[in-house]
Amino acid sequence: MSIVEILFWFLTALALFGALMVVFSKNPVHSVLWLISVFFSISGHYILLNAQFLAIVNMIVYAGAIMVLFLFVIMLMNMNTESEPQKSKWLRIAASLSGGSLMLVLVAALKDTSGRVTGVFKLDGNIGLIKNLGQVLFTDYVLPFEISSVLFLSAMVGAVLLGKKETNSIIS
Amino acid sequence: MTILQIDFFYFLEKLLLIGGVITFSLIIAMYTTYAERKVAAVLQDRLGPNRAGPFGLLQPLADGLKLFFKEEIIPLTSNKLLFVIGPALAMITAMLTSAVIPWGSSVNIFGRNVSLQIADVNIGILYVFGVVSLGVYGIMIGGWASNNKFSLIAAVRGASQIISYELAMGLSLIALLMMTGSLSLKTIVEQQMNGAWGGFLGWNVLYQPLGFLIFLICAFAECNRTPFDLPEAENELNFGYHQEYSSMKLGFYLFAEYINMFISSAIVATLFFGGYDIPFVNETTLAHTLGGNVVALLGVAALLAKISFFLFFFMWVRWTIPRFRYDQLMDLGWKKLIPLALANMLITAIVILWLNK
Structure with missing residues (x-):
């Protein structure tokens, strides 16, 4: 086996084990932490494919931002098997x-x-490197790229609007 | 020697480099605690630690020993595994960033050209951001696993501070990246070295002063340093996420802060102050007279000098400026720094387009 194959099987086993533990964990906080380990192993797979940008963005966006928000919610709600309706x-x-x-x-x-x-x-x-990725995104796929960024912008504005204190002026 | 398609000397070389960098960071962080007390003492007209060893130089060792010998208390109702993982994660994420920092150019040992950088990945800066965004977990897990509502609230406070300032930090760097056109830290340093006056006029701080300022402020917030040390505000907010920790686990959390300080100083020096560039000296001509290895080591010394200055700056600010209130902190992050960083980005883009026309 070459080193790439060894790494591939190791990461695969890690990803599958983590994914199973997400489902089987009793404690939701543990589930979230296992999910983070799944994202890590998937980032490892991206690096094996020489897609470094995708790997690191996967880590920043999913492991670094989205999962932190998940943890926020779960920790503050303090869910567990006794108090939650089954x-x-x-x-x-x-x-x-x-x-x-x-x-x-x-x-x-x-x-x-x-x-x-x-x-x-x-x-x-080199197809997954950031230079090629940027060129493809801003030439061949520029319209879908811009449309999705507008979508994100509208989601952001919506979130700010929802988060604002409700006053009568907004309703009327 | 090649087994499994790996050059084992290369492997050994990298292993030694990793060991060296980590040991070095730990020693520097250790003596930063000493320096912090000395700087505080000077600013407050005191003497500072002077009992252990000459000039109190053994004080960090004494502190470490004290922490190791203290009783280790794990609260009964805590989540024991996560309670232990929390401080370990804080330390690991603090150390991880050192992998992409170019500590110097390359040295020649026994005919091998050894680069003084652990990994020159072409997404260096993004890697730094990835690790910084993971730094939240040490705080969150530690605070939650303590099973104490004050710890939990402090952890949420700390995590939201770090997430908020990460945004402004990232935006402030986009302007810099538009100028350099590369994410690799080594390439960024080499571009700065090519400037006039032996590299000094190439330093990015001269072209991105606003970006530098925003980045520095955000670095303070990311390291939980005063004036943004709300996660551990002991006098008014009942200490922080490490309230239930004792012994060396508490030591790890506190120590991770000093390692973070060292690493962020290194990143500021690399991105904005030429990294291992010696100002007013042309390295290639100097290498002809002194030899490449000596110049490389001088470069490392130059980087360390820049880092020391920023470490001093961190302490200087800590003992000068009082702590922000939490709403002021969020206000500064979201309503001032992010719009400023966006404006900086826009202006840089316009200037680059105008110059290229």
Whole structure:
């Protein structure tokens, strides 16, 4: 096995174990911390693909910002198994069935692709570097890029508006 | 020697470098605590520590030993695993950033060209931000695992402060990145070295004074230093997220702050003050007379001198300016620094476009 393969299997095992622990942890704070470890191993996979920018942005945005907000909410609400109302048995069965069938569809879709995918390395090893990524984003995909940034801006304005103290002037 | 497609001498070289940098950071952080007391003493017209060893130089050792010998208390109702992980995370994230800082150019040892930087990744600055954004976890986990509402509130206070100032910090750097066109810290330093007057006129602080100011203020907030040390405001807010900690775990939290100070000083020096550039000296001509290795070591000394100045600045501010109120802190971060950083970014972009036309 080459070093890349060893790292790949190590990161894969780590990601899957972390993902399972997210589901099986009793304590929601532990779930969030396991989810962070999943993001780390996925960042490792990005680095193996030489997509350093994606790897680090994944860490900054998901592990550094979104998960911190999750932790905020969960820590302040202090949820645990005793105080939280449990979902009914039928709901749990339905959830596992639908989740399981989604996984089945995904596995079936990905089963035959192994021969057809042309690896990123074969195209160009530098394709994931920030220079190429920026050029692609601002030339080929400039319209979707700008539209999504407008979407983020509107979400931001909406959040500020919701967070403001409600006065009569806004309603009327 | 090559096994598994790895050059093992390269591996050894990097391992030694990592060990060296970490040991060095720890020693510097240790003596920063000593320097802090001495600077405080000078500013307050006192003597400062002078009992342990000559000039009190063994004081940091005595402090460390004291912390190790104190009784270790883990509260019964705390989450024990996370309670231990918290300070460890604080230390780890404090040390991680040192990997991308170029401590010097390269030295020649036994015919091998050894770069004095652990990893020259082409996303160096983003890596720094990634690690900084992870620094929140040490605070959050420690505060929550203590199972004490004061710790939890202090942890939330500290985490929201760090997240708020991260934004302004990132925005202040975008203007700098537009000028340099590279995210690699080594490239940024090399560009600064090419300036006139032996590199001095290439220093980014001359072109980005506002960006530097915003970055410095944010660095103070990220390190939880006065005037922004609200996460650990002991007199008015009942101490901080490390309220339940004792012994060396408390020591780790306090020590991580000094390592953070050292690393942020190194980053400020690298980004804005030429890194290992010796001002008014042309390194390539000097290398012909003195030899490359000597010049590289002089460069490291120059970087350390710049870092020492910023460490002193951190202490100077701490013992001069009183603490902000929490709403003032948030006001400064969100309503003043972020718009300023945005304006700085816009002006820089316009000037760059105008000059390139």
